Amino acid sequence: MKAAINTRYGSPDVLDIRETPKPEPKSGEVRVKIHATTVGRTDSCALKAHPFFMRLVTGLWRPKKTILGLDFAGTIDAVGSGCTRFSPGDRVFGLTPDGFGAHAEYVCVPEGGPITAMPAGKDFGDVVVCEGAWYADTNLKKFKIGPGHKILIYGASGAIGTSAVQLSKSYGAEVTAVVSTPHLDLAKRLGADRIIDYTVEDFTKIGEQFDFVFDAVGKTTFFKCRPLLKPDGVFAATDLGPYWQNIFLPLWSSITGNGRVVFPMPESSRTVVDFIKARIDAGEFNAVIDRRYPLQEIADAYRYVGTEQKVGIVVIDVLP
Ligand SMILES: NC(=O)c1ccc[n+]([C@@H]2O[C@H](COP(=O)([O-])OP(=O)(O)OC[C@H]3O[C@@H](n4cnc5c(N)ncnc54)[C@H](OP(=O)(O)O)[C@@H]3O)[C@@H](O)[C@H]2O)c1
Numbered sequence: 001m002k003a004a005i006n007t008r009y010g011s012p013d014v015l016d017i018r019e020t021p022k023p024e025p026k027s028g029e030v031r032v033k034i035h036a037t038t039v040g041r042t043d044s045c046a047l048k049a050h051p052f053f054m055r056l057v058t059g060l061w062r063p064k065k066t067i068l069g070l071d072f073a074g075t076i077d078a079v080g081s082g083c084t085r086f087s088p089g090d091r092v093f094g095l096t097p098d099g100f101g102a103h104a105e106y107v108c109v110p111e112g113g114p115i116t117a118m119p120a121g122k123d124f125g126d127v128v129v130c131e132g133a134w135y136a137d138t139n140l141k142k143f144k145i146g147p148g149h150k151i152l153i154y155g156a157s158g159a160i161g162t163s164a165v166q167l168s169k170s171y172g173a174e175v176t177a178v179v180s181t182p183h184l185d186l187a188k189r190l191g192a193d194r195i196i197d198y199t200v201e202d203f204t205k206i207g208e209q210f211d212f213v214f215d216a217v218g219k220t221t222f223f224k225c226r227p228l229l230k231p232d233g234v235f236a237a238t239d240l241g242p243y244w245q246n247i248f249l250p251l252w253s254s255i256t257g258n259g260r261v262v263f264p265m266p267e268s269s270r271t272v273v274d275f276i277k278a279r280i281d282a283g284e285f286n287a288v289i290d291r292r293y294p295l296q297e298i299a300d301a302y303r304y305v306g307t308e309q310k311v312g313i314v315v316i317d318v319l320p
Pocket residue numbers: 040041042045132135154155156157158159160161178179180182183198216217218219238239305308309310311312
């Protein structure tokens with residue numbers, strides 16, 4: 001099979017599209033013929049091994065996983081012994097459970113892991129949304145968001161941000177989305193109740209307070225957003241922030257018991273993809289696709305994702 005292989009860390013130039021043996025499903029695993037995957041910010045960081053501490057997980061000197069890619073959508077191609085949930089030909093989507101492997105024509109995953117049947121009437125590119133939705137929902141669940149809550153989502157145009165707006169609405173919350181001018185219409189389409197253009201207005205001075213402030217793009221801080229929080233309001237961010245403060249502030253928050261800052265780590269499980277499928281089936285969640293690239297041009301997709309300007313997801317079309 002063809003795969004995008006990175007045997008060393010570096011820029012997208014280190015990626016090599018080449019033949020590698022097709023994986024064989026072990027007992028309890030299914031093999032998926034991949035039609036669509038994505039290049040996300042996690043792939044982009046893993047390719048560069050940036051921040052450096054990622055190497056503790058991804059390999060100190062060289063990558064332990066030489067095929068990246070978290071999201072996949074495709075058809076079941078083969079099943080290992082003991083599999084009963086899927087049969088060859090079934091259309092499925094999900095997340096690679098133990099990290100990466102989807103930037104290839106085939107991947108093997110446990111059938112009891114984060115994989116589920118495709119929603120009816122959807123294209124493969126429409127469902128490779130799990131990475132963003134997973135991170136967004138991890139934070140929303142930590143907030144225990146629900147009807148009557150007010151949330152401000154900063155960076156509402158990225159993969160996590162567009163997911164957070166749609167999922168917050170599906171939880172019944174009132175959403176204020178903060179984006180730049182080109183993304184005002186998008187935020188409206190996604191269902192935001194109020195939209196702030198951060199290029200023309202200081203979103204921290206809008207004179208309103210929220211139950212939750214979610215920095216979906218990791219570009220603001222708790223201290224800037226503090227005036228936006230109700231006395232018992234909670235802040236979360238998706239990135240480490242200056243001086244890794246988004247690691248230390250939640251620690252301080254839990255030591256003092258004030259719970260003002262949280263930084264939950266997502267756990268991949270079947271529940272996650274079943275939840276996303278249910279939202280898509282209910283018409284509450286739609287993919288926001290910025291660009292599509294064939295697998296052969298995946299290095300260009302990485303270059304684009306590296307600009308930190310993508311809107312929603314960047315889809316890689318793998319096999320027809
Ligand atoms: N916690 C984790 O384990 C985890 C996992 C995955 C990703 N992440 C992090 O989460 C963050 C978001 O990931 P993502 O994939 O959703 O990002 P993304 O899709 O790359 O976000 C890009 C979007 O953010 C907007 N943006 C860029 N700079 C901005 C700023 N200063 N203020 C407001 N909006 C800005 C851009 O539009 P404009 O510039 O036009 O506004 C663009 O639409 C990244 O920092 C990523 O590293 C964390």
